[in-house]
Amino acid sequence: MKNFAEDVIIEVFEEIKNVNPDFCKCEKCRRDVIALALTKIRGRYACSPEGEIFARVEQSDRQVRADALFAVMEALEIVTKYPHHSEDDSLSKK
Ligand SMILES: [Zn+2]
Numbered sequence: 001m002k003n004f005a006e007d008v009i010i011e012v013f014e015e016i017k018n019v020n021p022d023f024c025k026c027e028k029c030r031r032d033v034i035a036l037a038l039t040k041i042r043g044r045y046a047c048s049p050e051g052e053i054f055a056r057v058e059q060s061d062r063q064v065r066a067d068a069l070f071a072v073m074e075a076l077e078i079v080t081k082y083p084h085h086s087e088d089d090s091l092s093k094k
Contacts, residue, residue: 005050013034028083036078
């Protein structure tokens with residue numbers, strides 16, 4: 001089954017990372033940001049079925065896009081501050 005929320009997050013992320021030269025482009029950080037942003041947007045839409053998010057995304061619902069953008073920016077900030085790519089995993093093991 002397709003994950004619509006993830007599609008939006010990835011799309012927004014691809015847009016943002018290009019205007020954010022400081023952000024590490026490695027695959028690990030990319031996945032961290034997407035996973036984090038996804039968690040955030042899922043929390044926000046916890047009460048809505050995935051299909052509803054998709055319907056709104058299809059209509060280019062500006063609120064959904066704005067929420068996705070916000071989630072990605074927050075995630076970017078966190079991952080930039082605490083990147084997982086080169087740490088020894090002892091500090092921020094989840
Ligand atoms: Zn990295």
